[in-house]
Structure formats: structure tokens, C-alpha cells
Amino acid sequence: MSHRSLIERSPTGLWCPSGGFHIDPWGAVERAVITHAHADHARPGSKRYLSATDGLGVMRRRLPTGRHEGLGYGERRSIGDVVVSLHPAGHLLGAAQIRIERRGEVCVFSGDYKLEPDPTCRSFEVVRCHHFVSESTFGLPVYRWPNPDTELSRLRSWRRRCREEGRNAILATYALGKAQRVLAALDADDAPILVHGALRPMIDAYREAGVEMPEVLPATREHAQTHRGRALILAPPSALAGPWVRTFLPASTAAASGWMRMRGLRRRRNVERGFVISDHADWPGLLGAIEATGCERVSLTHGFTAPLRDHLRRQGHDADILATRFGDGEEGDADLPSESATEAPGEGSADAASGGTSLERRPESLLFEQDPLEDRSS
Amino acid sequence: MSLRRFASLMRELAEAAGPSARTRLIAEHLGACDDATAAWTMWFLRGRHLRRAVAGSVLRRWAAARADISEHLAGICHDHVGDLAETLTLLVAATTGTRHPRHDDPPLAEFIESSILPLSQCHASERQACVEAIWDRLDEESLYAFHKLLTGAFRLGVAAGVAERGAAQALGVEVDMLRERLAGGFDPTPEQWRRLSRPPTPDELATRPLPFQLAHGLETTDQLGPVADHLVESKWDGVRAQLIHREVPVLVGRGEGRLDAAFPELIAAAASLPRGVVLDGEVLLVDRASGRPRPFTILQRRLGTTHIQTGLFDPDDVVFMAFDLLEIHGEDLRERSLEFRRAQLQALTLDSASEIGDGAIRISPTITIHSWAHADRIRSEARLAGVEGLMVKRRDAPYTGGRTRGSWWKWKTDPRTIDAVLVHTQGGHGRRAGLLTDHTLALWDGEELVPVARAYSGLTDAEMTELDRLLKRTVVARRGPVRILEPSIVLEIAFDGVQTSTRHRSGVALRFPRIARWRRDKTPADANRLEELKALLPDADRGPSPPDRASPPPSSD
Numbered sequence: 024m025s026h027r028s029l030i031e032r033s034p035t036g037l038w039c040p041s042g043g044f045h046i047d048p049w050g051a052v053e054r055a056v057i058t059h060a061h062a063d064h065a066r067p068g069s070k071r072y073l074s075a076t077d078g079l080g081v082m083r084r085r086l087p088t089g090r091h092e093g094l095g096y097g098e099r100r101s102i103g104d105v106v107v108s109l110h111p112a113g114h115l116l117g118a119a120q121i122r123i124e125r126r127g128e129v130c131v132f133s134g135d136y137k138l139e140p141d142p143t144c145r146s147f148e149v150v151r152c153h154h155f156v157s158e159s160t161f162g163l164p165v166y167r168w169p170n171p172d173t174e175l176s177r178l179r180s181w182r183r184r185c186r187e188e189g190r191n192a193i194l195a196t197y198a199l200g201k202a203q204r205v206l207a208a209l210d211a212d213d214a215p216i217l218v219h220g221a222l223r224p225m226i227d228a229y230r231e232a233g234v235e236m237p238e239v240l241p242a243t244r245e246h247a248q249t250h251r252g253r254a255l256i257l258a259p260p261s262a263l264a265g266p267w268v269r270t271f272l273p274a275s276t277a278a279a280s281g282w283m284r285m286r287g288l289r290r291r292r293n294v295e296r297g298f299v300i301s302d303h304a305d306w307p308g309l310l311g312a313i314e315a316t317g318c319e320r321v322s323l324t325h326g327f328t329a330p331l332r333d334h335l336r337r338q339g340h341d342a343d344i345l346a347t348r349f350g351d352g353e354e355g356d357a358d359l360p361s362e363s364a365t366e367a368p369g370e371g372s373a374d375a376a377s378g379g380t381s382l383e384r385r386p387e388s389l390l391f392e393q394d395p396l397e398d399r400s401s
Numbered sequence: 402m403s404l405r406r407f408a409s410l411m412r413e414l415a416e417a418a419g420p421s422a423r424t425r426l427i428a429e430h431l432g433a434c435d436d437a438t439a440a441w442t443m444w445f446l447r448g449r450h451l452r453r454a455v456a457g458s459v460l461r462r463w464a465a466a467r468a469d470i471s472e473h474l475a476g477i478c479h480d481h482v483g484d485l486a487e488t489l490t491l492l493v494a495a496t497t498g499t500r501h502p503r504h505d506d507p508p509l510a511e512f513i514e515s516s517i518l519p520l521s522q523c524h525a526s527e528r529q530a531c532v533e534a535i536w537d538r539l540d541e542e543s544l545y546a547f548h549k550l551l552t553g554a555f556r557l558g559v560a561a562g563v564a565e566r567g568a569a570q571a572l573g574v575e576v577d578m579l580r581e582r583l584a585g586g587f588d589p590t591p592e593q594w595r596r597l598s599r600p601p602t603p604d605e606l607a608t609r610p611l612p613f614q615l616a617h618g619l620e621t622t623d624q625l626g627p628v629a630d631h632l633v634e635s636k637w638d639g640v641r642a643q644l645i646h647r648e649v650p651v652l653v654g655r656g657e658g659r660l661d662a663a664f665p666e667l668i669a670a671a672a673s674l675p676r677g678v679v680l681d682g683e684v685l686l687v688d689r690a691s692g693r694p695r696p697f698t699i700l701q702r703r704l705g706t707t708h709i710q711t712g713l714f715d716p717d718d719v720v721f722m723a724f725d726l727l728e729i730h731g732e733d734l735r736e737r738s739l740e741f742r743r744a745q746l747q748a749l750t751l752d753s754a755s756e757i758g759d760g761a762i763r764i765s766p767t768i769t770i771h772s773w774a775h776a777d778r779i780r781s782e783a784r785l786a787g788v789e790g791l792m793v794k795r796r797d798a799p800y801t802g803g804r805t806r807g808s809w810w811k812w813k814t815d816p817r818t819i820d821a822v823l824v825h826t827q828g829g830h831g832r833r834a835g836l837l838t839d840h841t842l843a844l845w846d847g848e849e850l851v852p853v854a855r856a857y858s859g860l861t862d863a864e865m866t867e868l869d870r871l872l873k874r875t876v877v878a879r880r881g882p883v884r885i886l887e888p889s890i891v892l893e894i895a896f897d898g899v900q901t902s903t904r905h906r907s908g909v910a911l912r913f914p915r916i917a918r919w920r921r922d923k924t925p926a927d928a929n930r931l932e933e934l935k936a937l938l939p940d941a942d943r944g945p946s947p948p949d950r951a952s953p954p955p956s957s958d
Contacts, residue, residue, distance in 0.1 A: 285834065291862070
């Protein structure tokens with residue numbers, strides 16, 4: 024149909040040639056439109072950033088340099104030869120899908136998204152389009168989320184049981200998005216709640232944006248003493264692996280992440296409990312969202328791209344892979360030709376797909392993500 | 402206890418912090434269920450599993466069809482999850498959740514006996530329908546338990562001692578007595594479960610083994626105290642067993658149960674022992690010509706065999722190497738000191754007309770040592786004598802079954818090491834799920850790298866993850882789950898022994914190979930050569946295999 028794609032790959036990131044801007048670029052560019060503030064999508068170094076107004080506070084804290092501009096959800100803005108608008112992605116505060124329209128042709132770049140309601144951000148909105156570019160972090164049929172409310176109430180009863188046993192409850196969450204989503208589901212009954220220093224700035228940013236969360240105390244030695252054995256403590260996953268955790272013993276440890284769906288990953292993370300709370304779409308979520316856009320073509324970025332592509336093709340979709348550096352920073356191997364002489368369809372890229380493993384290959388530059396099993400969210 | 406309750410027991414055991422919490426859980430569960438279910442639970446707790454009624458690949462195909470995905474995608478899921486039962490559960494649960502909001506929750510024993518066991522009997526064409534019917538009626542947690550039971554890969558992962566203590570609490574019996582009864586064999590029937598708490602029958606009394614005393618690894622002799630307080634002997638590399646002659650001769654292995662059929666020579670020999678004797682020792686094959694023990698793998702071929710043809714030309718003798726005497730004239734000697742028991746064992750040789758001494762039943766010789774340094778020198782030569790190292794035992798200690806630390810020590814020879822090249826790898830299971838951790842290692846044979854061992858353990862988590870990342874980049878081909886690698890990584894492999902093998906292309910097999918360290922300083926060209934490994938073969942084992950031991954032809958692998 025079209026002569027030239029609305030989104031292409033350039034050395035510095037995804038590029039909209041007709042609009043003259045980049046989308047979530049991994050290099051330094053003139054003009055960047057950003058889906059959300061996680062470090063693999065919002066990188067420093069560019070001159071101008073455009074993102075959803077709801078998340079501006081978060082974005083400015085994450086990228087203090089550069090000129091920031093907000094665009095309200097649904098507001099249309101002409102840039103070059105295209106019209107750009109941002110639509111809720113439900114991933115975290117201010118997360119947006121980017122809709123690009125040129126003479127009636129519509130392309131939507133999803134960024135990261137989830138379909139479940141989340142009190143800390145606007146819910147995912149289906150945007151009809153011709154070409155949908157979807158993430159595929161959890162693009163395997165084994166990933167199906169339980170009801171998040173059930174998981175949150177499991178989390179709270181674990182917390183209560185820890186208190187009865189005189190142990191602190193330490194929960195690993197990503198600093199941006201997950202921590203605030205969990206906090207927003209708690210109330211005064213769950214006090215005292217202590218938070219690791221790395222979580223603090225983003226909690227403040229959410230409060231400033233009007234998200235309601237119970238009061239938290241900094242996880243200091245003093246507070247650890249005062250509330251010994253009674254506290255719920257939120258910390259980034261990397262902190263649980265280090266000596267930091269010793270200050271808060273005796274404690275039970277847990278993690279909140281989509282990866283916790285897998286027993287093996289849970290055990291490798293070395294936590295006692297896992298709560299399946301994800302800010303990404305699960306398998307039925309991905310399939311449902313792709314279907315709902317009514318798109319003629321779908322391109323897949325970061326995650327289990329090849330298995331999802333093969334499945335979509337089997338179902339009659341026009342599906343391909345758009346290699347990016349989101350998530351794991353993988354290039355190339357996600358996009359091997361699928362019908363090579365020696366291998367079954369999709370086999371070539373199965374390596375990239377077959378493991379929590381490929382998730383562990385990521386550049387150091389993803390600041391908050393030292394934990395190999397992270398939702399890659401922060 | 403229902404299937405769902407059993408499933409949550411599995412989860413709670415995995416989540417429980419520490420052995421005492423697990424013991425409590427087991428006691429609660431066993432105490433609360435009917436005898437039939439308790440029997441099955443106990444059977445599983447002892448590490449047993451059902452025979453696989455349907456092949457894993459077939460189950461995966463059915464699950465793929467049901468989830469409406471390709472078999473290939475189901476395979477990718479399996480690779481990612483690293484556990485078949487869990488993969489099946491995740492794929493199948495997705496299809497039942499909404500269809501059947503009210504799930505069935507059958508009692509465990511009934512479910513096993515009327516749903517799982519009949520699967521192996523029913524005609525292959527009906528099996529899928531039977532499995533589908535079960536899938537329809539279970540919720541996710543029960544599905545997981547069902548798949549674990551069905552795939553025969555089921556492990557509750559509970560230490561034997563924990564299971565026994567839990568069961569003893571539930572039954573209100575002494576744990577020692579329970580252990581002795583379990584050691585005599587346990588089938589998952591309500592009768593057997595009830596029998597665990599009953600007074601033993603005379604028959605049981607006559608054939609039951611006593612709980613084996615275990616030894617612990619010894620790193621250094623610094624803490625041991627005076628040499629004179631200890632008895633030192635060889636650590637034999639055979640099958641630990643008790644040779645019992647109370648009413649009739651019986652041979653019972655520590656992990657294998659009754660071994661009468663596998664070693665008829667020993668049963669015949671034991672018949673000439675005086676009645677009321679229980680010997681503890683090690684079953685060995687001894688090369689008649691050299692008098693040295695044969696490698697364990699050759700002995701292993703006997704296990705599980707029921708019809709032995711003891712050929713006239715068999716170059717080996719089966720020997721029971723006795724090192725302890727637990728009962729004599731029906732009297733329990735376990736409370737007595739080792740010194741005393743050994744003296745009685747020696748006396749048995751003198752005043753009986755049995756074959757003890759040089760025949761099928763022999764006494765493990767004690768080794769006279771003058772100092773720990775002296776013992777260490779003997780240990781370092783142990784390999785030459787075809788044994789694994791030394792045993793060091795306190796002379797004044799009673800015989801204590803189970804894991805009481807501190808009176809028996811095994812002091813193994815230092816492992817040998819080679820530097821080998823990583824040539825193939827595949828994904829691990831359990832906590833290594835999704836990581837490439839199951840490695841095949843090779844040595845140079847001319848210009849060729851020949852696989853000599855597979856090893857999994859030995860690296861730290863961080864190293865495993867790092868190595869996985871590197872390996873992914875060097876994959877040149879895939880063969881099923883196996884990735885063929887461009888040789889780039891050298892690992893130092895430690896092992897306890899090497900023996901000839903007709904099953905391996907290299908012609909040798911390593912005993913207990915494990916990764917000692919990652920040789921980042923070495924390239925594949927620096928790895929060892931196969932000849933260097935073969936030079937370590939014991940003399941007796943260097944020739945071709947004896948003609949009467951039929952072995953499969955060398956595989957071209």
C-alpha cells in the first residue's frame with residue numbers, strides 16, 4: 024500500500040522519515056517522541072523530548088537534561104508531514120502509544136503496554152490502525168496473568184503473615200511503575216511501609232502528579248530498628264541480592280513481576296514468594312490488542328518476537344519483526360531468516376526466545392535494571 | 402487429602418523455610434488424610450514416582466493442539482519454562498479456566514488409582530481422550546500435580562529424614578522404628594501404611610535391615626583428635642548393603658532395597674553364616690587375577706538384574722566386603738563401640754566355618770597408621786589400589802543410623818582435573834531453567850574434539866548467567882534441544898575416576914565429572930588431549946572389555 028513506511032529503523036533508533044522525529048531513540052537525536060520513562064525507552068542525550076503530559080514530572084526526573092514538552096492524551100499535533108497523537112498504554116504513569124497519521128494511513132507504536140486496570144495510570148486504549156508496532160516481552164503462551172487483585176491480596180496476606188511471625192516483608196519491585204502500583208493498592212493497615220532510597224524520587228513524582236499512595240518511610244537503619252519484624256519494605260531487585268538486606272533481617276523476601284509466573288525463574292531470583300504482577304501484556308493480552316487494532320500488518324519489537332510472529336502468521340496475520348534495542352538490547356538474532364535450509368520455521372531465532380536468558384543480555388546503560396529477571400521496567 | 406490439597410502440599414513444601422517447617426507440614430498432612438492417600442503421599446515423599454504412561458512429547462503435542470498453538474511453539478515454551486509438567490499446566494490451564502468454573506477435586510488415592518494408573522492400560526487411541534477429560538476437570542494447581550505425577554518426573558524434594566520424622570509424628574511411632582520398616586520396602590497401599598504403625602511381624606523382623614550409618618566428607622584431619630582413637634580402612638567404591646542372616650539369607654542395599662536376585666553368590670555364601678548375624682559392608686566385583694576391585698559402572702550392570710548367569714569364565718568374583726557387625730546371635734550390637742563390633746566381626750571368621758576371609762564374604766582390612774600425615778600419604782595412593790579413598794571411624798562410637806555427624810568420615814582422594822572444551826550445551830531444568838547449563842565437554846584427539854563428559858554443576862550463579870550469554874553467541878547449529886557450539890570456552894573438569902567405556906566415542910567415562918572452574922585464561926588449543934586422560938586409566942582397566950560382557954557397539958554419536 025505505502026511507498027514508504029511511517030516507521031523505519033535508523034542507527035540511532037526508530038525514525039519517522041515523514042515527521043522528521045525519532046521514537047524512543049537509543050542514540051542522541053534532535054527530536055524524540057517518547058512512549059514512557061523506563062531507561063530502555065527514554066535515553067538521555069537528545070535535544071527535544073515530546074511525551075504525554077501525565078508523565079512529564081517522571082520524565083523530567085529521569086532525563087534532567089534536554090527540553091521537555093508535554094502532549095495531552097488524544098491531542099493531535101502536526102510534525103512534518105504527519106499528525107502525531109499520544110494514547111494511554113496503561114503501562115505506567117504517562118505511558119503512551121504513539122499514533123502517526125499521514126494522509127489517512129495510520130501507524131501505532133505501542134511502547135510497553137498492559138490491559139489490566141491500574142489505579143496509577145490511564146488504562147490502555149485501543150487505537151485502530153493499519154500498522155501496529157507491538158512489544159512482545161511476554162510473547163509466549165505460557166504467560167497468562169492471574170487476576171491482579173487476587174495477586175495483590177495474596178501479597179497483602181503474605182505481608183500480614185510475616186508481621187505475625189515477627190519478620191519484615193521485603194518486596195522486590197522496579198523503581199518506576201511497579202513500586203507505585205503496589206503502593207497504591209495498600210492502605211493504612213499495611214503500615215509501616217519502608218522504601219529503599221532508589222524508589223523515593225519516582226514515588227515523589229507520582230504523588231506530585233496526584234496519585235494517592237499511603238505514607239512511606241525511608242528504609243534507614245533507625246526505622247529498621249523501630250519497626251523491626253513488622254515492616255513492609257519495598258526495594259529494587261538489585262538491593263535484595265546485596266548486603267543491604269542484612270539490616271532488615273529477620274525477613275521474608277518476595278518479588279512482584281510477570282516473570283514470577285515461572286517457578287524456575289522464581290527460584291533463580293532466590294525469593295521465598297513471587298507475585299505475578301506485571302505492567303506488560305500477557306499472551307492473550309498481546310493477541311487481543313493486536314486483533315483489536317484491526318491492523319493489516321503488525322511488527323514486533325523486544326521480547327519473544329519470533330514465536331509471536333510465527334503464531335500470528337499461522338493465524339493469517341501479516342507479521343514481522345522490527346529489531347530494536349528495547350528491553351534486552353538485542354540486535355540481529357531476533358531477526359534471522361526463519362526459513363533457512365537447516366532449521367524449522369522460527370528456529371533460528373528460538374535462541375533469542377528460549378529463555379529468561381535472552382532477557383539477561385542488556386546494556387549496562389539501563390540504569391536501574393541490574394537484576395537479570397526484571398520486567399525491564401525501570 | 403484431595404488432589405488439590407496434595408498440590409498445595411507440594412507448593413507449601415517448596416515454600417517452607419527449613420526442615421522443621423517441612424516436617425511439621427508433612428506430619429499435619431499425613432495425619433489428616435485417609436490411609437490410602439497417606440500411603441501414596443508417603444510413597445512420593447520417599448522419592449518414588451509413577452511409571453510414565455504417556456511420552457512427554459506426546460503430551461506436549463496434545464497440549465499444543467488444545468492451546469491452539471504449533472508444536473514448535475510448545476517446544477519453545479518448554480525450553481523457556483524448563484519443566485514439562487509446568488509447561489503443560491500453563492498451556493492447558495489457559496483453556497479450561499473459563500470453560501469449567503467449578504473444578505473437580507478428587508481424593509488423591511482415588512485419582513491416582515482410577516485416573517492415572519489406568520492410562521497405561523487403556524488403548525493408545527483412547528489415551529488422549531482420557532487425558533483431555535482430566536484436563537477438563539482440574540484447576541491450575543491440581544493440573545500441575547497431575548502433570549508431575551503423569552510425567553513421572555515427580556519429586557517432592559524432601560530429605561528422607563524429614564519425611565520419616567513427619568510420618569513418625571503423624572503415626573505416633575518412634576522414628577527409628579519407622580525408618581527400619583521403610584527400609585524393608587514400602588508400597589503405596591493402605592495396608593502398608595497401617596503396617597507402619599503396627600508391631601512388626603516375625604517375617605519382617607527376620608529380613609529387615611537396620612538404618613545405615615552414613616559417613617560425612619572429610620576435608621582436613623585437624624579437628625579429628627588422636628590417631629589412636631580412630632580406625633582407618635579403605636573406602637570401597639561399590640554398593641553399600643547389609644548382608645542379613647537371621648532366618649534366611651537376605652541382601653539389602655541402602656538405596657536399592659533387596660538385592661538377593663542380583664547377587665545370588667552372596668546369598669549362597671551367607672547361608673553358611675551362623676544365624677542371627679547382620680553384616681554391614683560393600684558389594685564389590687573383584688578382578689580374580691589382580692585381586693583389585695572393578696570400576697563401579699561394571700558392578701552397576703548387575704543391579705536391577707534378576708537372572709544372573711554366573712559363568713565359569715567370569716573373570717570377576719562378587720565380594721561382600723564386610724566392615725561392621727550389627728547383630729550377632731540375634732543380639733543388637735549397635736550400642737556397642739566400633740572397637741567391640743570389629744573384634745566380634747573378626748571372631749566370626751575364627752569360630753565359624755563360613756567363607757569369611759577369602760571367599761565371597763571378606764572383612765575390609767583395617768589400615769595401620771602412625772599419624773594423620775601417614776594416613777594422608779596412604780590416601781593419595783588409594784587410587785592405585787582401586788578404592789575411592791579412606792574411611793576414618795571413631796573407635797569408641799556406637800553405630801547410629803541416619804545422619805549423625807561426627808563418628809564416620811569419608812576421606813576421598815583428591816579429584817583429578819583436566820581442561821576440556823565446551824562443545825555442546827543445552828538448557829537446564831529447575832532453578833537453571835532457561836539457561837544453557839548442561840554442558841558437553843571434549844578433549845583433543847588428533848585434530849578432532851571428542852566429547853568425554855557432561856557436567857552441570859560447579860559454577861556460581863553469576864558465572865552461569867555470564868556463560869549462558871557468551872554461549873548463545875557461539876551457537877552454530879541446533880540438534881533438538883542441543884546447541885552445537887563454536888569451541889571457545891575451556892572449563893576445568895574435576896572427576897573422581899576414569900574407566901574404559903564402550904558406550905562413549907572417546908572410549909572412556911569419567912566418574913562424577915563436575916566443573917571445577919572456568920579457565921578464562923585458556924583457549925581451546927590449550928585444552929588437554931584424550932591420550933592424557935587415557936593415561937590415567939587403571940592398569941587393569943586398560944585392556945579391552947572381557948568377552949562375556951556384551952556391550953552395545955560403539956555408537957557413532
